[in-house]
Amino acid sequence: MGHRYSTVVKTIQDNALVIRDFTSLSYDGLIKAVEELNIILDDLAKSEKNDFQLLFAVSSDDTSYLWKALVKITCCKINKTTNSIETEKCLDLPRFLRIYRELSKRYAKKSQLVQEDNTSETNDDLTISLILSRVDEIQREVVEECCICMERNSDVSLACAHSYCKECIHLWFDEHNTCPICRETVEGRKELWVLADKPSQIEIADYEMGFSDDH
Known part of the structure; x- marks a missing residue:
């Protein structure tokens, strides 16, 4: 012990x-x-x-x-x-x-x-x-902390499955409309998932298919 x-x-x-x-x-x-x-x-x-x-x-x-x-x-x-x-x-x-x-x-x-x-x-x-x-x-090793500030836990996820804390990603969205890591386009804060309600891989795939169909 x-x-x-x-x-x-x-x-x-x-x-x-x-x-x-x-x-x-x-x-x-x-x-x-x-x-x-x-x-x-x-x-x-x-x-x-x-x-x-x-x-x-x-x-x-x-x-x-x-x-x-x-x-x-x-x-x-x-x-x-x-x-x-x-x-x-x-x-x-x-x-x-x-x-x-x-x-x-x-x-x-x-x-x-x-x-x-x-x-x-x-x-x-x-x-x-x-x-x-x-x-x-x-x-x-799995890292749960927000990769931007390294001070808070990641609590929201984007459609691309990259996760951040709310404070950092909201600050980022003030000037950008992409994921900070993969640069995939994000159409506003409505595309954020709270990690407690994070979608499955199937749900993410369905979302991306729908997004492609719209274009």
Whole structure:
């Protein structure tokens, strides 16, 4: 019971740090974080005898008001021999920040052990393969928070099935008539579904078919 409690507390603390980072982060700060992460990965790749390395890249240069919701960070698995990309994992900003915090913390601990010449402890928890596995885990996790503000839960859904909190999506609709993520056209606030009454996939499909018929 005590171990489970401490695990929950640690998760809450980690999420709070991610939200803090998310709130204060600028686009230039994101670019710097990606560069720092790639330096760490390059150092790990040089010390390991395998055929691949990881590289993070920002896949969008959108710096508008909603860049935090729209930006994607791609994790590429690169074959060292052919210099080609074998796989790509796409992360949103909150998921990337979790990877960044975890990896930076572990790398700092490893560097400290090296400086202290402490070879009695293992550093097997910081390898390219395990980092890639961790990226996979975080990529599959379900995020319920609004992807725009990361402070409130998503409570409304659009016809395209992307969800946001009411405050953020209403602010967006003051100047736009599209979904912030996929840019599908939205004909006003009447097309919002409250998540408690979120339609099934069949209902969404029927709605989209009807919308197409009108055009």
